Amino acid sequence: MFNLFKSLVSGQAFPRIADLERAYLNASVSRYDLERRQREVDNGLFRRSSFDL
Numbered sequence: 001m002f003n004l005f006k007s008l009v010s011g012q013a014f015p016r017i018a019d020l021e022r023a024y025l026n027a028s029v030s031r032y033d034l035e036r037r038q039r040e041v042d043n044g045l046f047r048r049s050s051f052d053l
């Protein structure tokens with residue numbers, strides 16, 4: 001229980017947006033896939049609010 005509280009307080013319980021973006025880009029299978037993913041990240045794929053339509 002203490003370890004859960006400690007991880008929540010330290011901020012390591014949830015991955016940062018930059019880490020999610022990097023993992024998404026690293027999963028590309030070709031140069032063209034990487035370019036497409038970079039455009040998606042630049043357009044705010046991971047930074048959109050859940051309330052945006």
